Amino acid sequence: MFSILLTSSRILANTIGMDAQKKTVSAERMQEEWLEIQAAQGDPAMFRPLYVRYYEMVFRFIYRRTASEELSADICSQVFLKAMQRLSDYSFKGVPFSAWLFRIASNEVAQHFRQQQKNRVLSIEETQIGDMADEIDEEDNEALRAALLLALDDLKEGDMELIEMRFFEQRSFKEIADITGMTESNAKVKTYRILERLKKRLST
């Protein structure tokens, strides 16, 4: 219990540092972007600046989940096509436009792997798995990393998304909340619970 509390406080400390450095979208910028979105709602050709701005970001998001350049390009096209088709229903709720695109991308990736009946890809840098091992145990070693990979493989898709965005994509809880549609505190609590479960699993 004590160890989990320490882990939690360390994650909170990281979160504060990370938010300060991360690209945050200012309210002014979001308002300005909302004007662009409104223009695109009236004329689809005006979607171009939004497409250019977010293409790479969305592509990378998909690529991490497919590890295939061609497949990522296909899914990315689908994501932007769906975004254009649903744009008339989009309304500004104080959440960055990118979060809406990531949500579509996440659904498209999940749909693809469901249809193909294949396991989706989880991309991890070795250093990140080390960082995560640090978060849940003081002694990082090869055996722990291997066990952690096995434990991660048992996570449900929803739980995996949280862990993935938090630890392997270094997103803030605010950003995770925007993408998943849950509240920021809910995202935090859920993440801690998943970490707790992983830790229990590793100790058995």
Place this chain on the structure above:
Amino acid sequence: MYAIILSTMGKNYHIKLNPDPLSRERIESHMDFDALLRQYQEADKQQVKRPRVIKLAYVALAAAAALALLMIFNIWNGASSPQSESAYFAKLPFVNPPLSEWEPEFISYKMNVNQGGVYEYESGSRLVVPAAAFMNDRGQLVEGDVAIHYRELHDFVDFFLSGIPMNYDSAGRQFYLESIGMVEIYAEQNGERLQMAPGKEIQVELVTHIRTTLDAPLPHYSIYTLDTMNRNWAYREEARLEVLEEKLDAGQSAYSDIQKEWLESRQALEKSYDAQLAALEAMAPKPIAPVKPQRQMSGQPTIELNFQDENFDFEGDNDEEIALTRKLKDAIWQISPQSPPYDENAFKVTWERMRLKPINEWDYTLTLINDNRQLQLIVNPVLVGEAYEQAMSQYEANLAEYESQMDYRESQLKARRETLLQQEADETRFLDEAFTERLAEAGAPQGKPALLAKVISRFKAHQLGVWNCDRPLPVGEEKLNLKFVDENGETFTPRTAYFAGKTHNTVHRFLATEKTALALPSDDAHLIWLVTDDNRIALVRQSNTEHKGRKTQTVVMKVAAEPLRNEEDIRAVLRF
């Protein structure tokens, strides 16, 4: 650095450790908004119309009501609807020359792509273009003659006429780029635009000028490229500037003669000590550093080259070939990740000749030749297994020897070098004191002479386009509300307008409307101008514009009486 791919197939996820990173260029190659738009329009046509029409009619009614309310509100307030600046510029071409007739011209060079070339510009700038540097849209290396088009832009009038935006968005924060010069390069063959081949770079030596004072450290500048896809600038690297010459800045006072003498005395002193220091270093030549052997990268294909084969040509000097043959007798040749794309079937073909040409210590161009075709690859010598271990042991021994020789050399030279440097510092101080006194006696203001330094900025351009040597200046927080009118009090229809400050070499473009929120540099005299429908410049010169809170200030712009005839006319209008 490269990724080692480890892959684990779990029961629920396919876990990939250290996935291959994808470059931005690679991702951008998949972008095609026009295709997406066509797809959207096709899909839209196929949708069932009826329910949509009803919905649209309902929405249209609501929108019409909202529009009517908005119009009533605007008439009541006597103001037009503010137009979003970003939406306005999004509709315009990103690079948008305002007076295309006087856009800064390109100079063109014809180059045989198999040979490369060195090109000098009138400013003293130089381009070094390697052989086999260009490919077409299909990723194929081109052969024969290509045309290289080049221009330089140096001051705010050049930037204005080129239509290249100097605004820079860094993670949502707005800046202007204050430039000391930029270059634009593109290449064509038979009217088709070309791209740089992977792994190829044009060495650019941009000669330009900066204002400084004697002994002041050079300001820091960076190299940015214009990213027309993302409609922004992209940071590349810190600029490496070297001063070529310094002279007194023009427009000096009556004390210019003393300042000029001061500068010349300092330059003579520096030259004399530089020669003494060079002579000292030459007394003990530096040993040659050993080159670290490289191991084969995981997954990169390799080929073997036989240096003894009579059909093998080495395009370097003979000594280099002998050294290479000795050094790399156990090496195999790895096809570089930077190599141009190739068809793997090429290795099933019999090649009659091979040519190897060094690019640097690590990269070589390998050309495989037969009667019908040529294949060009970039290859690197690498070692595997025991040969690598042996070479590393040898390298470590050579490195230790090299370091010991360097330490000995330093022990021999250090004391004498420090003495020389101390003498130079003392003589410089005496000289400065003498000239400071002379200036004081003449009643001149204190301070070291202002200089115009001719500098060279060296960088390697791995892509064609615009390369800028500059530094970002933050856009001020405090904005003025301005209304632009002509001398008759008539407002201009919304259009692109510009401002430039006297002390910062940049130009900022903005949307001038009936109510324009604009942050002007506070410490500067500045020009604000726009181009009228009949291609005249309407201009206002201002200094330290007073803030009047939220109140809108009317700015009267004077429209030039004479039509513009050439670039000189434009420069005459846009003078501070």
